[in-house]
Amino acid sequence: xxxxxxxxxxxxRPPPRxxxxxxxxxxxxxxxxxxxxxxxxxxxxxxxxxxxxLTIGPMLASLYLSFTDYDLFxxxxxxxxxxxxxxxxxxxxxxxxxxxxAMYVLISVPLKLAAALAVALLLNRKRRGQGFxxxxxxxPSLLGTGVAIALVWRAxxxxxGVVDSVTGTFGWDTGGWINEPDYALYVLIILAVWxxxxxMVIFLAGLKQIPTELYDAAAVDxxxxxxxxxxxxxxxxxxxxxxxxxxxxxxAFQAFTPAFIVSGGRGGPSNSTLFYTLYLYERGFxxxxxxxxxxxxxxxxxxxxxxxxxFFGTSRRxxxxxxxDR
Amino acid sequence: MSxxxxxxxxxxxxxxxxxxxxxxxxxVGWHALIIGVLALLLYPVVWLLATSIKPTDEILSxxxxxxxxxxxxxxxxxxxxxAGIGVWRFFTNSLIVAIGAVIGNLVSCALAxxxxxxLRFRLRGPLFAFTLLTIMLPYHVVLIPQYTIFQKLDLxxxxxxxxxxxxxxxxxxxxxxxxxxxxxxxRELDDAAExxxxxxxxxxxxxxxxxxxxxxxxxxxxxxxxxWNDFFSQLxxxxxxxxxxxxxxxxxxxDQTSESAFGPMFAMSVLSIVPVMLFFxxxxxxxxxxxxxxxxxx
Numbered sequence: 001x002x003x004x005x006x007x008x009x010x011x012x013r014p015p016p017r018x019x020x021x022x023x024x025x026x027x028x029x030x031x032x033x034x035x036x037x038x039x040x041x042x043x044x045x046x047x048x049x050x051x052x053x054l055t056i057g058p059m060l061a062s063l064y065l066s067f068t069d070y071d072l073f074x075x076x077x078x079x080x081x082x083x084x085x086x087x088x089x090x091x092x093x094x095x096x097x098x099x100x101x102a103m104y105v106l107i108s109v110p111l112k113l114a115a116a117l118a119v120a121l122l123l124n125r126k127r128r129g130q131g132f133x134x135x136x137x138x139x140p141s142l143l144g145t146g147v148a149i150a151l152v153w154r155a156x157x158x159x160x161g162v163v164d165s166v167t168g169t170f171g172w173d174t175g176g177w178i179n180e181p182d183y184a185l186y187v188l189i190i191l192a193v194w195x196x197x198x199x200m201v202i203f204l205a206g207l208k209q210i211p212t213e214l215y216d217a218a219a220v221d222x223x224x225x226x227x228x229x230x231x232x233x234x235x236x237x238x239x240x241x242x243x244x245x246x247x248x249x250x251x252a253f254q255a256f257t258p259a260f261i262v263s264g265g266r267g268g269p270s271n272s273t274l275f276y277t278l279y280l281y282e283r284g285f286x287x288x289x290x291x292x293x294x295x296x297x298x299x300x301x302x303x304x305x306x307x308x309x310x311f312f313g314t315s316r317r318x319x320x321x322x323x324x325d326r
Numbered sequence: 327m328s329x330x331x332x333x334x335x336x337x338x339x340x341x342x343x344x345x346x347x348x349x350x351x352x353x354v355g356w357h358a359l360i361i362g363v364l365a366l367l368l369y370p371v372v373w374l375l376a377t378s379i380k381p382t383d384e385i386l387s388x389x390x391x392x393x394x395x396x397x398x399x400x401x402x403x404x405x406x407x408x409a410g411i412g413v414w415r416f417f418t419n420s421l422i423v424a425i426g427a428v429i430g431n432l433v434s435c436a437l438a439x440x441x442x443x444x445l446r447f448r449l450r451g452p453l454f455a456f457t458l459l460t461i462m463l464p465y466h467v468v469l470i471p472q473y474t475i476f477q478k479l480d481l482x483x484x485x486x487x488x489x490x491x492x493x494x495x496x497x498x499x500x501x502x503x504x505x506x507x508x509x510x511x512x513r514e515l516d517d518a519a520e521x522x523x524x525x526x527x528x529x530x531x532x533x534x535x536x537x538x539x540x541x542x543x544x545x546x547x548x549x550x551x552x553x554w555n556d557f558f559s560q561l562x563x564x565x566x567x568x569x570x571x572x573x574x575x576x577x578x579x580x581d582q583t584s585e586s587a588f589g590p591m592f593a594m595s596v597l598s599i600v601p602v603m604l605f606f607x608x609x610x611x612x613x614x615x616x617x618x619x620x621x622x623x624x
Binding site: 037039040041043044046047049050051053054055057058059061062065072119122123125127129131133134135136137138139140142143145146147148149151152153154155156162194198201202250253254256257260261264265277280281284285290293294296297298300301304305308 | 353356357359360363364367368370371373374377385433434437438440441442445446447448450453456457460462463464465466467468469470471472473474475477491493494495496501525526527530551552554555557558561562572573576577579580581588591592595596598599602603606610611613614617
């Protein structure tokens, strides 16, 4: 800090007027100042400290810990690949948690994005009230991540709760979805899909960027609604679809709160809501098997990295960037 | 920002000849459809509000949103709190964590974003790429070593582990948001300030910072709401009921199996979402535009 205040301290004066007329020729911008890395790193110093102490350092540390036996209180003991071997060879709960999480991601993400796209298409009209509706649809995305709404879900899907009462009148007595291993996961999937407002807002912004000329041309060619959607809207929107797909997938893998609250922290019934992160928390912070939990964390990172790479790797085939000759 | 929606929506199809009778009918149908979907969507929120003033025995089964009688005792029980601690304590704790996080993110992310967007240094490209990569990084990969560090420093159980990371610009999302925003500001302003003799510090202070306000507001609102809703890291780091935040206090209700706890539980749930709702009502334009322009998570 000292250096910069010395160089600038003598210049303390009222804020400069923007775009002061100074007689400099337009092309000749002064560039004598910005090339001072010292000041750049001064601005970056909190970020650098965070990146080193809270991101890179801990990442490497947890990679190391994943090859050790570590309980937080005694120093870590090197065990090689044992944690990883045990995860796959003899940990039924881990395999269950991986399966539950995979199902949750595979079902909730496509449904959420489909709902988001459908409502975005519906809202994409120049009509009164559009802004209000857009905000109202977005509201669940803000509320839904909290504990309060998860408690609501727990109560609505419990035995003799609202959903059970409604299905009961049609002769389908479930005994509460959250108590049924076959249905419990769907309670969480419905909660995830309910929060489609965030990707919807992004879709809506993307829809508004599509040039009207394309729709006019499609209309002149006698293209119907479905054909126009397939041939104009979807390709033009594909970069946004990729973006939402990557983001929502990453978030779905890390979901924790709804499963914890709805299952009371245990992932039941019969492990049917045992999210990966829930099991990781249980191993790390209930049983203090932190080496084991670190191995799980690195597997999660690996899976997320591979899936993200797959999305981007295949995107050349299905994502259309306008201006590209394809 | 408002011109974005106004200017572009005029181009969207489906609204030609607003005077035609068929179009009028279609408009009514459109409103009806949307309001129908919205009613279904917002039912759980309305159910929560209605339930919080219902007598306990009506809570679970009754489909009617209207209670047979009002039950303000739910709220007085909620205000009394749980585990012998009043709700205001939890409320204050949540507020301290959320405000600390907001200040941390505003300061650290604005400083970092200015450097990434405007200053030249050799590692700028790689470091910014690294920032973008950390958006994808699952929190769990850094959690255990971070926990170990805070444990060694005897800070587990305090709010420091929840606030300090924000002071060190670890929320890459907001760095990215602000970098994008600053890149959109005309360079000529910087140049003018430079000619007037401003160094980077003064340029940041008097030129960039005032113009950055919309991005700062968006960052502040999202940080507040996400921290307010955050459960996982608070569950990990706070272990003493005196330091519990609202989400942790709500979680205590789960272990109480008796249905008599339902009324106060939902009353406290309502209290916990009131700040989020107020923020939403006051700043919904910022929120929705912020997410539309930067693609933040929800």
